[in-house]
Amino acid sequence: MVSHPAFFRDETAFLDALKQRHAGAVGYFFDRYHRRVDRTLCAVLGPDAEIPDLVQEVFTRALASIPRFRGDFAQLEGWITRIAVYTARTQIRRRRTARRWTSRTPTDQTAVPDPQASPEIVDALRRAYALIERLPVKERIPFVLRTMDQMKLEEVAAACEISLATTKRRLQSARARLDRHAQSDPVLVDWLRRGPSS
Amino acid sequence: MNGPLLDYDRLGPMFDRVVADGQQRRQAALGQVRANLLQAQAPAPPRRVWWPLVAAPALLAAALLIGWWWLAAQDLSYTIDGEQQKVGLWISADQRQTNLEFSNGAEVVFRRGTKGRVTRTTTDEAQLLVESGQIWIHDPSAHDPSAPDHSETVWWSVTTGPYELRGTGADIELQWLPEQEVLHVEVREGRVELRGPAFEPPPLVQSGESLDVRAGEMTRRRVAERSDGEPSGEPMPSVTPPDQEPGLESAGDERGPSHRTGNSRRRRTAAGGGGATDDWRALARREDYAASFALVEGKLDAMLRSANAADLMRLADVARFSGHPKPATEALLAFRKRFPRHRDAATAAYTLGLIRDSAGSAAQAERWFATAVKEKPRGRLHRSALGRLIKSAQQAGHTSRARTAAQTYLERYPEGPHAELAERIGSQ
Numbered sequence: 001m002v003s004h005p006a007f008f009r010d011e012t013a014f015l016d017a018l019k020q021r022h023a024g025a026v027g028y029f030f031d032r033y034h035r036r037v038d039r040t041l042c043a044v045l046g047p048d049a050e051i052p053d054l055v056q057e058v059f060t061r062a063l064a065s066i067p068r069f070r071g072d073f074a075q076l077e078g079w080i081t082r083i084a085v086y087t088a089r090t091q092i093r094r095r096r097t098a099r100r101w102t103s104r105t106p107t108d109q110t111a112v113p114d115p116q117a118s119p120e121i122v123d124a125l126r127r128a129y130a131l132i133e134r135l136p137v138k139e140r141i142p143f144v145l146r147t148m149d150q151m152k153l154e155e156v157a158a159a160c161e162i163s164l165a166t167t168k169r170r171l172q173s174a175r176a177r178l179d180r181h182a183q184s185d186p187v188l189v190d191w192l193r194r195g196p197s198s
Numbered sequence: 199m200n201g202p203l204l205d206y207d208r209l210g211p212m213f214d215r216v217v218a219d220g221q222q223r224r225q226a227a228l229g230q231v232r233a234n235l236l237q238a239q240a241p242a243p244p245r246r247v248w249w250p251l252v253a254a255p256a257l258l259a260a261a262l263l264i265g266w267w268w269l270a271a272q273d274l275s276y277t278i279d280g281e282q283q284k285v286g287l288w289i290s291a292d293q294r295q296t297n298l299e300f301s302n303g304a305e306v307v308f309r310r311g312t313k314g315r316v317t318r319t320t321t322d323e324a325q326l327l328v329e330s331g332q333i334w335i336h337d338p339s340a341h342d343p344s345a346p347d348h349s350e351t352v353w354w355s356v357t358t359g360p361y362e363l364r365g366t367g368a369d370i371e372l373q374w375l376p377e378q379e380v381l382h383v384e385v386r387e388g389r390v391e392l393r394g395p396a397f398e399p400p401p402l403v404q405s406g407e408s409l410d411v412r413a414g415e416m417t418r419r420r421v422a423e424r425s426d427g428e429p430s431g432e433p434m435p436s437v438t439p440p441d442q443e444p445g446l447e448s449a450g451d452e453r454g455p456s457h458r459t460g461n462s463r464r465r466r467t468a469a470g471g472g473g474a475t476d477d478w479r480a481l482a483r484r485e486d487y488a489a490s491f492a493l494v495e496g497k498l499d500a501m502l503r504s505a506n507a508a509d510l511m512r513l514a515d516v517a518r519f520s521g522h523p524k525p526a527t528e529a530l531l532a533f534r535k536r537f538p539r540h541r542d543a544a545t546a547a548y549t550l551g552l553i554r555d556s557a558g559s560a561a562q563a564e565r566w567f568a569t570a571v572k573e574k575p576r577g578r579l580h581r582s583a584l585g586r587l588i589k590s591a592q593q594a595g596h597t598s599r600a601r602t603a604a605q606t607y608l609e610r611y612p613e614g615p616h617a618e619l620a621e622r623i624g625s626q
Contacts, residue, residue, distance in 0.1 A: 052227035
């Protein structure tokens with residue numbers, strides 16, 4: 001790893017260096033946000049073998065757009081998260097187009113399960129994503145950011161570039177839709193069943 | 199039944215398990231992504247022409263030699279007790295705290311019980327390893343982050359346990375207790391970034407903040423300022439016995455642990471408190487100023503002529519706090535005469551102002567505070583000196599000077615401890 005100051009003399013200097021594609025600034029930018037980007041992509045798409053390529057796509061887009069970035073340092077994370085969401089949305093459309101031309105099913109894209117995680121959890125998550133795939137994109141993305149990535153409502157709204165009210169509406173709609181679809185998967189229902197309501 | 203049938207909040211923890219594990223496995227691929235991004239930013243290689251192939255090696259060798267010599271001559275260096283030390287030397291402050299004085303004027307104090315080393319220095323960076331214990335970084339070359347010119351700023355990197363701290367700052371404290379796996383970082387002036395396991399993104403600790411990490415839990419606090427403007431955070435877990443803990447400065451004093459003051463500490467006497475030794479420095483560290491002064495009283499002239507900078511300042515403290523203002527003044531004047539460009543020259547001026555102020559000589563105090571303000575145009579010392587300048591100018595009857603100082607103070611430090619006084623004088 002190239003040795004460079006963890007940040008430059010101040011945040012403005014860092015942003016300037018990043019806009020000029022200073023190697024140290026690019027490296028630091030990646031180091032600081034790649035886990036966030038990785039997590040967002042995984043939340044929207046499910047664990048996927050193509051995630052590293054998509055991480056690269058996100059950062060490539062970000063570096064191409066950074067000269068037009070007008071925010072401050074504190075806004076960088078939200079900005080790159082939005083790019084990650086946009087990239088994930090594009091990937092969903094690519095997959096759907098590919099499915100029209102091939103016989104691949106959504107589960108074909110999931111990565112090899114990690115041997116550390118329990119097989120039941122991996123299976124439950126795979127089933128959940130199989131259902132999530134059936135949601136409209138505009139409901140799917142807020143839903144996974146909220147439930148999988150555990151973002152706050154305001155963060156979901158910012159990442160999806162929609163209002164808070166619209167976010168809540170889409171979440172409610174997604175949950176209602178999943179409740180209906182889930183009835184076809186008793187194993188998943190068993191994992192997610194609530195306790196008895198009072 | 200109200201709400202959805204299923205509890206989708208259960209998905210989050212499942213996702214965490216699977217994705218977190220997956221991230222580790224993807225690190226190699228993500229490392230390649232990073233390399234690809236950097237490669238894409240690299241400039242295109244120049245076109246080849248034949249003649250540089252002949253002249254270039256010789257020129258390059260010469261340039262490297264000159265560059266190496268230049269850089270080697272300019273890298274930061276440090277001394278301990280006035281003696282130049284090598285990078286990599288193991289430092290074990292078993293018996294007493296050890297002060298590392300850097301060539302840029304910074305001081306890094308290894309508190310008693312601390313072990314570590316300086317691992318690398320460059321022209322503008324110093325890297326340290328702290329195996330265990332507590333260090334204090336005092337770097338007057340660090341500028342206020344809001345000031346435009348940062349050209350002299352030195353970067354400090356400290357590796358301790360599984361953590362790495364990097365930043366700049368005039369006043370930073372760090373403690374690592376490996377047995378308890380406790381990390382404490384306190385930034386009174388400056389800004390640092392902390393990297394370590396499960397820090398994502400790496401937290402920034404800025405002026406007036408502290409960060410504790412214990413069993414993976416991170417707690418951030420404000421370092422509350424006392425009414426006199428001196429910061430006082432929560433007490434740090436100590437590696438030294440409490441009665442020997444250096445601790446924080448008290449009212450009105452801007453100096454670090456080498457020059458400790460404190461009304462409350464002053465009242466502690468050493469009558470039997472720490473055991474007698476013939477080392478006046480050790481007595482000074484234990485704040486047994488009377489006993490310490492007694493040991494050096496007969497050697498003052500020689501000390502004024504030949505003591506090093508740290509000892510002169512220590513002598514001034516010892517004399518002052520044992521009730522001997524005249525030798526204290528002589529020590530400070532000797533310091534300013536013999537070390538006019540030392541980083542503590544302004545501090546010595548400020549302390550002379552305090553002594554004159556205590557003696558009721560407002561006009562002389564005003565002159566010394568004005569000198570400190572001029573020699574230290576920013577930072578906490580500047581703020582304190584400017585505040586006291588307002589007061590002493592007013593007491594000396596120099597109303598317009600007091601008003602000018604008050605106006606400057608309110609512009610620079612509207613929330614400072616002397617803001618109320620400045621407003622009162624400014625409105626007269």
